[in-house]
Every structure is written in structure tokens, then in C-alpha cells.
Amino acid sequence: MSAAATPELILIDGEPANELPVTDRGLQYGDGLFETLACRDGRARLLSLHIERLALGCERLGMRCDALDAIRAEISAAARVPHPTLIKLIVTRGDGVRRGYHSAAARGQRRVLLRYRHPQESPELALQGVCVRIASTRLGENPALAGIKHLNRLEQVLAASEAPQDAAAEALMLSSSGRLVSGTMTNVFLVQEDRLITPRVDRCGVAGVMRRLVLQLAAACGLDAAERNCAPEALHTAREIFLTNARIGIWPVRRVAERALPVGEVTRRLQRELSARLADA
Amino acid sequence: MSAAATPELILIDGEPANELPVTDRGLQYGDGLFETLACRDGRARLLSLHIERLALGCERLGMRCDALDAIRAEISAAARVPHPTLIKLIVTRGDGVRRGYHSAAARGQRRVLLRYRHPQESPELALQGVCVRIASTRLGENPALAGIKHLNRLEQVLAASEAPQDAAAEALMLSSSGRLVSGTMTNVFLVQEDRLITPRVDRCGVAGVMRRLVLQLAAACGLDAAERNCAPEALHTAREIFLTNARIGIWPVRRVAERALPVGEVTRRLQRELSARLADA
Numbered sequence: 001m002s003a004a005a006t007p008e009l010i011l012i013d014g015e016p017a018n019e020l021p022v023t024d025r026g027l028q029y030g031d032g033l034f035e036t037l038a039c040r041d042g043r044a045r046l047l048s049l050h051i052e053r054l055a056l057g058c059e060r061l062g063m064r065c066d067a068l069d070a071i072r073a074e075i076s077a078a079a080r081v082p083h084p085t086l087i088k089l090i091v092t093r094g095d096g097v098r099r100g101y102h103s104a105a106a107r108g109q110r111r112v113l114l115r116y117r118h119p120q121e122s123p124e125l126a127l128q129g130v131c132v133r134i135a136s137t138r139l140g141e142n143p144a145l146a147g148i149k150h151l152n153r154l155e156q157v158l159a160a161s162e163a164p165q166d167a168a169a170e171a172l173m174l175s176s177s178g179r180l181v182s183g184t185m186t187n188v189f190l191v192q193e194d195r196l197i198t199p200r201v202d203r204c205g206v207a208g209v210m211r212r213l214v215l216q217l218a219a220a221c222g223l224d225a226a227e228r229n230c231a232p233e234a235l236h237t238a239r240e241i242f243l244t245n246a247r248i249g250i251w252p253v254r255r256v257a258e259r260a261l262p263v264g265e266v267t268r269r270l271q272r273e274l275s276a277r278l279a280d281a
Numbered sequence: 282m283s284a285a286a287t288p289e290l291i292l293i294d295g296e297p298a299n300e301l302p303v304t305d306r307g308l309q310y311g312d313g314l315f316e317t318l319a320c321r322d323g324r325a326r327l328l329s330l331h332i333e334r335l336a337l338g339c340e341r342l343g344m345r346c347d348a349l350d351a352i353r354a355e356i357s358a359a360a361r362v363p364h365p366t367l368i369k370l371i372v373t374r375g376d377g378v379r380r381g382y383h384s385a386a387a388r389g390q391r392r393v394l395l396r397y398r399h400p401q402e403s404p405e406l407a408l409q410g411v412c413v414r415i416a417s418t419r420l421g422e423n424p425a426l427a428g429i430k431h432l433n434r435l436e437q438v439l440a441a442s443e444a445p446q447d448a449a450a451e452a453l454m455l456s457s458s459g460r461l462v463s464g465t466m467t468n469v470f471l472v473q474e475d476r477l478i479t480p481r482v483d484r485c486g487v488a489g490v491m492r493r494l495v496l497q498l499a500a501a502c503g504l505d506a507a508e509r510n511c512a513p514e515a516l517h518t519a520r521e522i523f524l525t526n527a528r529i530g531i532w533p534v535r536r537v538a539e540r541a542l543p544v545g546e547v548t549r550r551l552q553r554e555l556s557a558r559l560a561d562a
Binding site for chain 1: 308418423442
């Protein structure tokens with residue numbers, strides 16, 4: 001749902017370039033992973049958490065990950081500009097030297113780094129909150145792919161495209177078995193009674209870096225925070241709802257479908273904790 | 282599972298080229314479709330059926346499909362060589378001119394045609410049959426993506442890569458709810474009593490062009506043929522099992538996991554009907 005200009009920097013395997021071979025398995029099969037990092041003051045935020053998730057993704061997909069040190073260095077170097085940026089890092093299984101799905105047909109690995117200017121975003125979104133809708137496109141359930149940030153994102157494309165871009169800041173998605181999972185590009189948190197809940201991502205969804213950090217911050221604050229299976233009806237009863245990702249941090253939800261809700265104190269407290277943590281980082 | 286050399290021809294939007302922009306949404310999200318066509322004697326087999334499925338895929342993904350006539354002409358022209366070839370045609374939603382999943386962030390559409398020499402394959406495979414295994418990776422269920430040949434193929438990559446490439450000719454996959462669906466690159470048919478069955482592909486799997494043709498041929502022969510929900514136990518009891526795709530035609534299965542089975546008369550009859558039909562085409 002977010003907008004930004006075309007990339008101001010593209011590196012392929014560390015070299016400036018704009019194009020990659022059509023035989024790349026990232027194009028052919030979505031055979032790869034990605035990370036999106038927010039960069040401020042010349043530094044990539046939460047870099048270690050992003051690298052950790054990338055490593056986990058490589059392991060889950062059976063991809064070698066011996067380039068992680070190079071990737072870390074490359075991201076750090078690309079972030080070293082005065083203006084705020086977003087870096088998208090894509091890692092694919094490289095070129096298919098033979099046809100066919102088998103990973104033994106792949107040669108090497110390829111990394112693509114794209115740096116964008118950080119989009120100008122109204123600070124009102126984090127202050128007053130955003131409106132979200134419920135997508136009708138659902139997330140298929142597959143534990144083999146759940147949690148990791150892989151390149152098979154058609155479900156998110158379809159969900160995001162169900163309504164005009166300005167209809168809502170985000171679309172929340174249910175799993176094929178009817179559980180609330182996440183937004184198309186965000187994780188979701190709900191305050192129910194005095195408990196902070198975020199849906200489990202063991203059957204579908206992405207284990208967001210910001211989701212992980214918010215769970216840590218909540219625990220450090222003494223909040224009762226947990227990953228749970230989550231019925232969509234919880235959206236009607238939750239005292240507070242907020243969205244997270246690496247770019248937006250925490251966005252309060254002030255309207256979900258037809259329901260208006262206030263920005264509550266748990267959301268505000270976690271926003272403050274997050275600001276402090278990111279200032280330290 | 283199949284092998285072939287590197288492409289002998291690549292066209293991007295009709296022009297010779299080997300690379301495409303990294304901002305292409307096919308790479309970024311798997312936001313596109315593909316077709317694989319077998320070509321003999323200078324002609325692309327079953328071209329109309331492939332174009333029809335591509336059109337359906339475009340409709341399902343909300344992609345415009347005004348290039349279908351150009352695609353058809355391009356495939357026909359590329360097939361016009363004396364040796365047998367395989368043509369893989371990829372259509373993506375084009376470049377993301379803004380970040381984000383929403384299809385309104387896409388500009389144009391891009392088509393990539395890759396032509397490979399048809400792999401030398403032993404005629405024994407179609408005569409004596411092949412050995413298949415059961416993959417442990419399952420297919421997530423999502424009616425929004427079922428049936429069409431989209432670019433999100435990580436499940437197939439994982440299933441194919443579970444065993445060495447020479448361990449089996451194909452790996453059969455179950456859905457997340459435990460039904461038999463298809464192979465990683467083929468559809469599957471079973472003869473049960475006097476009925477020919479192929480699993481439904483309305484929750485996952487691809488509605489193969491060869492699957493469609495074989496269902497037509499079976500009906501024309503007076504066979505009782507149907508799409509059905511299919512328990513994996515049917516693999517233990519089916520009298521005959523065979524695999525189909527546009528490249529292989531019909532491969533009898535002579536062993537599935539530990540079970541050996543004969544190549545039966547229904548399989549042989551459909552192979553003969555298919556040969557006659559393809560000779561006419």
C-alpha cells in the first residue's frame with residue numbers, strides 16, 4: 001500500500017546494475033527471500049534481527065547462506081547516506097542452469113539490493129491511527145513456508161488490490177481456516193482485557209522483525225504478551241489494535257471495517273518504548 | 282525434475298534480450314503467470330489451450346491480457362525450427378513504479394519467452410513407466426490461486442528438492458488437508474474400478490493443459506472420467522496410475538513409493554488416443 005519513488009541505488013551481488021538474467025529462479029519460481037529495512041542517520045535499523053531472519057529463511061528453503069556477512073556489510077554501506085531510506089534486499093537461489101524445480105538445478109545465489117528514499121509519511125498516521133479493511137483474499141496454510149519472508153507474495157498482491165489504494169492504510173488477512181493472521185505488509189496486535197495478543201505465524205504469515213521487537217518490549221514492560229490463535233471476531237472486541245512493520249514501527253488502528261476505536265494506552269506506551277529503543281540502537 | 286540446457290532463444294516483449302529490470306514484479310512478488318509448451322515439427326502443440334489458460338490466469342489475477350494475440354504469434358514464430366523445443370512463456374505485471382503490493386503500483390506488463398531444446402528423453406519412460414515418490418511438503422489451499430499457473434512455486438521447489446534428482450521421476454503432493462493433488466510438475470490420474478479419476482484442483486494445484494485434453498479424450502472414448510476429491514490411500518488401490526503434462530504427454534507410473542503396479546490398458550489406450558490427436562493437431 002505504501003508508495004515511494006524508483007530506487008536511487010541498485011546493486012546486484014555488490015555491483016551497480018539494474019537488470020538480472022531471466023533465468024534467475026527468483027523470477028521463475030519465486031525461489032528466494034527478501035528483507036525490507038528502514039534506515040535513518042546513515043544506519044540500517046535492526047540490522048541484526050533482519051539478518052537473523054534471513055538466515056532462518058535460507059535454512060528453511062535449503063539455500064546456502066555463506067553471503068550473510070557480505071550482505072550485512074553491503075546494507076550498512078548502502079545505508080550510509082544522510083537522508084532516510086528504505087533498503088530492500090532480495091536473495092534468490094540464482095540461475096537455473098537446467099530446467100525444473102529441483103534446487104540442484106540452481107547455480108550460485110544472487111543478491112539484489114534496492115535503496116529507495118524513505119517515503120514522506122504524515123506523522124498523523126502514528127499519532128491518530130489508521131483505517132484498515134478486511135481482505136477477502138485469504139492466506140493458504142503451509143507450515144513449510146510460514147514465518148519466513150519468501151518471494152511468493154501473490155496472496156498479498158491480490159488482497160492489497162481488492163480496493164483502491166486510498167480505501168484503507170492496510171488490509172487484514174485471514175487464513176484459509178478463518179483465523180486472523182496479519183496485514184498484507186504488517187503484523188497485527190490486539191489488546192484484549194489486559195493481555196497483548198498477536199496471531200501465531202506457524203501456518204501462514206510472516207514473523208516480522210518489528211513484531212519480534214514489540215513482543216520483547218512488551219515483556220520488558222511487564223505486559224502479558226503472547227502469540228495466539230486468533231479468531232477474527234477479536235477485531236470487534238479488542239480494546240486496542242495496532243499494526244507493526246520495520247518501516248512504520250507501530251501504527252494504531254482507529255477504524256477496522258465499520259468499527260471505530262480509540263488509540264489506547266498500551267499502544268502509546270509501546271510506541272514510546274520503541275522510540276527509545278530505536279534512539280538507542 | 283527434468284533437465285535441459287540453457288535457453289537457445291530469449292525474447293523480452295518480442296526483442297532478443299537476456300535480462301530484465303530487478304523492479305519487475307515477477308521477481309519482487311511472483312506476480313505473474315507462465316506456460317510451458319512442447320513444440321515439434323515447427324509447431325507449438327496445443328497452443329490454443331495454453332493461451333486459454335493464460336487468459337484465465339490473467340483474469341483471475343486482475344492482469345490485463347491485451348497482449349494475447351502478440352503472445353500467440355510470438356510463440357508460433359519461435360516454434361518454427363526443425364528440432365523439437367520447449368517454450369516457456371512468462372507474463373508478469375511489469376515494473377513496480379512504486380513500492381508495495383497493490384497492483385496499481387505496476388506499470389505495463391512484461392512477457393518473457395524462453396526456448397529450450399527439447400530434452401532427450403528415453404522412450405522407455407512412456408513405455409515402461411516411471412517411479413514416483415510421495416513428497417512430504419504439502420500444497421497450501423487457496424481457491425484464489427488454485428488451478429492457474431502462477432509464478433509462486435516455492436512449494437514445488439521444496440517438494441522436488443526433498444530427495445536427489447534421480448531418486449524418482451516425480452514427487453506426488455498432498456494438500457494441507459491431506460488430499461492427493463498432483464505431482465510437482467504433472468497432474469495425476471488413477472483408474473479405480475472402471476473409472477478414471479483425477480484430483481480436483483479447486484483448492485490447490487494446476488489445471489494442466491494435458492490434464493484437460495486427457496479428460497476430453499477419455500470422454501470421447503466412452504470412459505467414465507471425473508475430477509474428484511482424492512484420498513492418498515487411492516494410490517495403494519488404483520489399478521492404474523499415470524502422470525500428464527504438456528511436455529511428457531502421458532507417463533505410466535510403475536512404482537509409487539513401495540508399490541509396484543503394471544501399466545494397464547486404460548493408460549495404453551489413452552496414450553494411443555493422445556498420439557493420434559497430437560498427430561492431427
